[in-house]
Amino acid sequence: MKILVCVKQVPDTTDIKWTENNTMQREGVESILNPYDAYAIDEAVKLKEFAGISVITMGPLQAKEILRYAISLGCDEGVLLSDKKFAGADTYATGKTLATAIKSKFSDFDLILCGQFAIDGDTAQTGPSIAAQLDIPQVTFVKKLERCDGKSIYAVRETEDGLETVKVEFPALICMLKGDFDPKRPKINGIKKAQFADIKVLSAYDIGLETAGIKASPTYVSKAFRPEHDRGECTYCNDVKDFAQKIREYANE
Ligand code: FAD
Secondary structure, three states: OEEEEEOOEEEOHHHOOEOOOOOEOOOOOOEEEOHHHHHHHHHHHHOOOOOEEEEEEEOOHHHHHHHHHHHHOOOOEEEEEOOHHHOOOOHHHHHHHHHHHHHHHOOOOOEEEEEOOOOOOOOOOHHHHHHHHHOOOEEEEEEEEEOOOOOEEEEEEEEOOEEEEEEEEOOEEEEEOOOOOOOOOOOHHHHHHHHHOOOEEEOHHHHOOOOOHHHHOOOOOOOOOOOOOOOOOOOOOOOHHHHHHHHHHHHHO
């Protein structure tokens, strides 16, 4: 069985900086593995006994770091899609590039795992876009995976009304939420393996994609701005009783 995990390198949002144009400053900011992707890797590694695990990202050369981190967690190989042509990709073009790479280099996959959201872009569109472009079923908002028999898997989804379990046949794509646990940390053997791992770098030409990046992106950003908050007057409470009283007064106004 073959599993492919899509991961994204994101700026550490505990240290967000903004440019003069109110866009996120990516240069000189520490980058981390998108936290949702850590849960996708965790679920993949739980199936390692039965599955080979590849991990893929589209990004600049520095994104090799997170592929090595993924290998240190138990993934077998890392593939980086990197090319100047990919710059300026919106979610559609990102999904298309990843789907094209998957068709050309990983056509024998059974299961693709993505994070539900990336903590910087936060659109939650990339996973569904890949699934749509590969024409395979997708299960989103998944908290955990259960009972894999090599041909199908049960995914426990979070919905507005609680949890529901869905069975999906392979090939399929699943978008993972954060689980109710801390994802595993690398062990010393994993770190050693990752240090010497050969990360494959593929260009647009290598995956047979002619138009990519901004040229393949239908999205146009007309304006970016930080919302202004008007919180009005601030009232301080002395203790919980005072707080409860003020809420009552506010409700009766
Ligand atoms: P989500 O859809 O929220 O991510 C969900 C999951 O999808 C992730 O957990 C991960 O599993 C997977 N995923 C997401 N991105 C990747 C990836 N790159 N590789 C592998 N898996 C992934 N961003 C730039 O970095 N540089 C740019 O020049 C740039 N230009 C842009 C121009 C426009 C017009 C627009 C609209 C966006 C641009 N972006 C750029 C942002 C970029 O499009 C998004 O970061 C990207 O499409 C992923 O969307 P998201 O961050 O909302 O991820």
